[in-house]
Amino acid sequence: MENNFLSLTNVWFKYDKEWVLSDVNLKITRNRIIGVIGPNGGGKTTLLKLIAGLEKPDKGTILFHNQKPGTPETIVRIGYVPQHATVRWTFPIKVSDAILLGKIGQKGKLSTPRKEDKERLSEIAQALNIENLLEKHIADLSGGQQQKIFIARALINRPELLLLDEPETGIDVAAQDLFFATLKDIHRRFDLTIIIVTHDLSVIPKICDEIACVNNTLFHHSSPEEALTCPNFDKHYGSHLEVIIHGKNIPHRLVHEHHDDEENK
Amino acid sequence: MPSIFQYSFMINAFIGGFLIAVLCSFISFFIVSRKISFIGVGISHSAFGGLAIGLFFGFSPMISALLFAIISGIAIVSFVEKKKIQEDSVIGILFSFSMALGIMLISLKKEYSANIFGYLFGNILSVTKEDLIMYGVLALIIIIILLFYLKEFIMLSFDETYGRVLGLNMDFYNYLLTIIIAVTIIISIKLVGIILISALLVIPAATTQIWLNDYKKIIPFSIILSVIVIFSGLYISFYTKVPSGALIVIIYTAVFFLSWILSKIKK
Ligand SMILES: Nc1ncnc2c1ncn2[C@@H]1O[C@H](COP(=O)(O)OP(=O)(O)OP(=O)(O)O)[C@@H](O)[C@H]1O
Ligand SMILES: [Mg+2]
Numbered sequence: 001m002e003n004n005f006l007s008l009t010n011v012w013f014k015y016d017k018e019w020v021l022s023d024v025n026l027k028i029t030r031n032r033i034i035g036v037i038g039p040n041g042g043g044k045t046t047l048l049k050l051i052a053g054l055e056k057p058d059k060g061t062i063l064f065h066n067q068k069p070g071t072p073e074t075i076v077r078i079g080y081v082p083q084h085a086t087v088r089w090t091f092p093i094k095v096s097d098a099i100l101l102g103k104i105g106q107k108g109k110l111s112t113p114r115k116e117d118k119e120r121l122s123e124i125a126q127a128l129n130i131e132n133l134l135e136k137h138i139a140d141l142s143g144g145q146q147q148k149i150f151i152a153r154a155l156i157n158r159p160e161l162l163l164l165d166e167p168e169t170g171i172d173v174a175a176q177d178l179f180f181a182t183l184k185d186i187h188r189r190f191d192l193t194i195i196i197v198t199h200d201l202s203v204i205p206k207i208c209d210e211i212a213c214v215n216n217t218l219f220h221h222s223s224p225e226e227a228l229t230c231p232n233f234d235k236h237y238g239s240h241l242e243v244i245i246h247g248k249n250i251p252h253r254l255v256h257e258h259h260d261d262e263e264n265k
Numbered sequence: 266m267p268s269i270f271q272y273s274f275m276i277n278a279f280i281g282g283f284l285i286a287v288l289c290s291f292i293s294f295f296i297v298s299r300k301i302s303f304i305g306v307g308i309s310h311s312a313f314g315g316l317a318i319g320l321f322f323g324f325s326p327m328i329s330a331l332l333f334a335i336i337s338g339i340a341i342v343s344f345v346e347k348k349k350i351q352e353d354s355v356i357g358i359l360f361s362f363s364m365a366l367g368i369m370l371i372s373l374k375k376e377y378s379a380n381i382f383g384y385l386f387g388n389i390l391s392v393t394k395e396d397l398i399m400y401g402v403l404a405l406i407i408i409i410i411l412l413f414y415l416k417e418f419i420m421l422s423f424d425e426t427y428g429r430v431l432g433l434n435m436d437f438y439n440y441l442l443t444i445i446i447a448v449t450i451i452i453s454i455k456l457v458g459i460i461l462i463s464a465l466l467v468i469p470a471a472t473t474q475i476w477l478n479d480y481k482k483i484i485p486f487s488i489i490l491s492v493i494v495i496f497s498g499l500y501i502s503f504y505t506k507v508p509s510g511a512l513i514v515i516i517y518t519a520v521f522f523l524s525w526i527l528s529k530i531k532k
Contacts, residue, residue, distance in 0.1 A: 054430065075432045086426035091298050092478045093423055101420060104431055110416035137478050153427075 011060035035208035042215040079154030083165035096134040102153040143170030278389040286491035290469035297470040305466040307356035311337035314363030317370040334447035387458035387510025458510035
């Protein structure tokens with residue numbers, strides 16, 4: 001059973017004519033944090049959409065608890081925070097109502113919040129440290145606060161798997177450490193498996209148990225330490241990477257060496 | 266001076282006015298927050314073509330107007346959704362075609378020109394008992410649907426894409442809301458008139474949103490405000506013989522601007 005938490009087998013996917021993802025094989029076990037990296041347009045967001053069930057593979061299978069994603073049963077067990085917020089910021093709604101609105105009840109319908117949902121809300125709010133924002137209007141939040149609200153909304157259905165697409169966007173560098181520590185904390189507290197797409201390579205060694213590199217296909221999947229030994233890493237990622245592993249008590253570090261002449265497209 | 270409630274048509278007008286107040290202001294919340302007032306304009310003007318067809322061929326003008334309204338509403342939404350044509354072009358085309366068709370048919374039958382003024386601007390004398398029964402049943406169905414799917418309609422207006430993430434059929438709710446707008450417009454035609462109804466689908470929520478920023482308050486306050494405005498409009502219309510729709514829209518516009526100015530002063 002444990003092996004069947006999430007598996008992608010020979011997954012191929014295209015929007016139009018060109019394959020965006022080809023022959024992806026990935027197995028993910030419970031209670032891990034997986035960092036997904038790769039160049040712009042490499043298919044990271046697409047990979048999350050496939051796992052969330054928003055897109056269907058053209059070939060191959062994705063199984064989450066032995067079910068194909070996109071059914072009411074899998075939707076409540078997978079929380080998804082998309083890369084780009086799509087809310088209408090002028091909409092007259094309080095933060096707490098915006099979070100509770102994401103609650104799915106029977107038969108995949110939205111449900112009226114009950115006592116246990118409100119308890120869940122305060123539990124999440126405490127974990128994410130957003131209790132003071134709940135009564136605010138949604139438009140009155142800073143970029144970093146907004147990001148936390150979306151995470152809170154994704155957690156309201158008590159998912160087992162949380163998909164985060166570049167959640168560090170909008171969070172200033174000074175606050176990022178705290179933000180990632182918060183992620184680590186909700187991972188433990190709520191028994192969450194987290195798949196996090198990020199461009200911030202320094203995050204990987206700090207919180208991730210595994211690293212997955214995506215550029216049209218999954219070309220590397222291992223522990224952060226082993227990423228060092230991957231011979232084709234640079235070629236696939238499209239720029240030079242250097243992984244530095246420190247001693248036991250010093251955090252691991254994955255350094256992304258930036259060349260101005262080969263700036264990302 | 267005789268009491269206005271001695272006249273049964275006035276009682277009909279007030280009952281009808283109450284139903285319209287509740288429906289229009291409820292729906293105006295979704296129209297204002299989704300910025301789709303063009304749909305109200307498009308549907309109401311298309312309904313005119315439907316009315317004229319009914320009058321011309323001698324079957325119930327309300328039924329043909331209803332069909333026209335629903336079909337044009339669905340057409341507008343599906344064009345806009347598929348992003349094939351800009352919404353103002355769709356409405357510009359539908360709107361003028363329907364009005365042109367209406368005017369042409371009506372000019373062929375001279376005897377209807379008197380009726381037409383009422384359809385365009387509202388007439389308190391025109392609401393019959395049969396109309397009220399039909400309005401009452403339709404209003405009840407609409408209110409039940411709105412309350413039953415309130416969360417889904419809120420999600421549609423607040424974050425449609427996330428609704429899809431949650432597996433909700435957002436297209437269904439979008440079309441359902443469009444049909445509700447179309448039916449509400451038809452219910453409102455006799456009292457408010459085709460030209461003015463789109464104002465009633467915008468002003469209630471636009472006014473209360475000046476003061477409130479929570480939908481849980483905006484919707485009920487819009488309804489209360491609309492009942493007051495529409496009742497005053499009908500009352501004054503009775504004594505002045507000015508078309509009811511015109512009066513209601515003028516009062517509502519005054520309330521809107523007053524609120525707006527007051528809110529500016531307060532700041
Ligand atoms: N809805 C869509 N329709 C057509 N093509 C798409 C669509 N979404 C993405 N693509 C294409 O698929 C490829 C992968 O896109 P994707 O968004 O998955 O990349 P990504 O790795 O998330 O990039 P980024 O780091 O910029 O977010 C890109 O070439 C993109 O142009
Ligand atoms: Mg992306």
